[in-house]
Amino acid sequence: NYPPKVAVTRLVNSLKGVSSRRLRQEFPDLVRHYYRANKLWSGSYFAGSVGGAPLIVVKQYIEQQNRPV
Template sequence: MPPKVALSKLVNSLKGVSSRRLRQEYPELVRHYWRAQRLWSGSYFAGSAGGPPLSIVKQYIEQQNQPV
């Protein structure tokens, strides 16, 4: 995406494309999410980390609680 594209539009595009591809590759997802009729939540989080090395950021993310 060009740098001037709003982050919300980028996230919306990524969610839309990934949802379509996942539904094509795994048709059983349609049955599982038939009530919500959407695969992803409407929300998202974006953050930046300018100081620590990527290995530290990755370690932090991996140590977060997993959704139930």
């Protein structure tokens, strides 16, 4: 959940920024591995809505999806 007045793009950019900083702090080898690109995440993202369905229903739906081979 997040406040409905927050734009999805701002939320995603914030999550990517914070997680990138924390991952770099916790796993210093990432800095060396991604040194040239200087970023851990791509610029794209996906956002979806489940219309208020209970989390257990969403989880079951996801688990029942076919996985690519």
